[in-house]
Amino acid sequence: MKSVCYYNVAILCVVAFVLVFGGSQVCTEAVTCSPLELAPCATAITSSSPPSAICCGKLKEQRPCLCKYVKDPNLQKLVNSPNAKKVASTCGSPFPSCSS
Known part of the structure; x- marks a missing residue:
């Protein structure tokens, strides 16, 4: 049971991280905001593993x-975690400034 909860938290952390730390991009299509899109980043956020190219791509895609995600109380701690910031930095995606 604990491993299932840990996995869910890890996925939420990865999703939050990707959304918060995604790089700038010009979009011609609307992005569907879904923290689950950041699942490829979960391992990098919850461990010392480097982010994959897929993780970095999803992070940039979810930038808008x-x-x-930062304002969501369920994702806030994951997105603002030191590992999430490290993943964003490694992916070349700066942490955005979000107004209240």
Whole structure:
């Protein structure tokens, strides 16, 4: 039971991280905001593993949603974690400034 909860928390952390730390991009299509899109980043956020190219791509894709994730009490701690910031930095995606 604890491993299932840990896995869910890890996924939420990864999703939040990707949304908050995604790089700038010009979008011609609307992005569907879904923290689950950041699941490929879960391992990198919860361990010392480097982020994959897929993780970095998803992080950049979810960039327009990051401030929404930062404001979500369920995702906030994961998105603002030191590992999430490290993953964002490694992916070349700066941490956004989100107004209240």
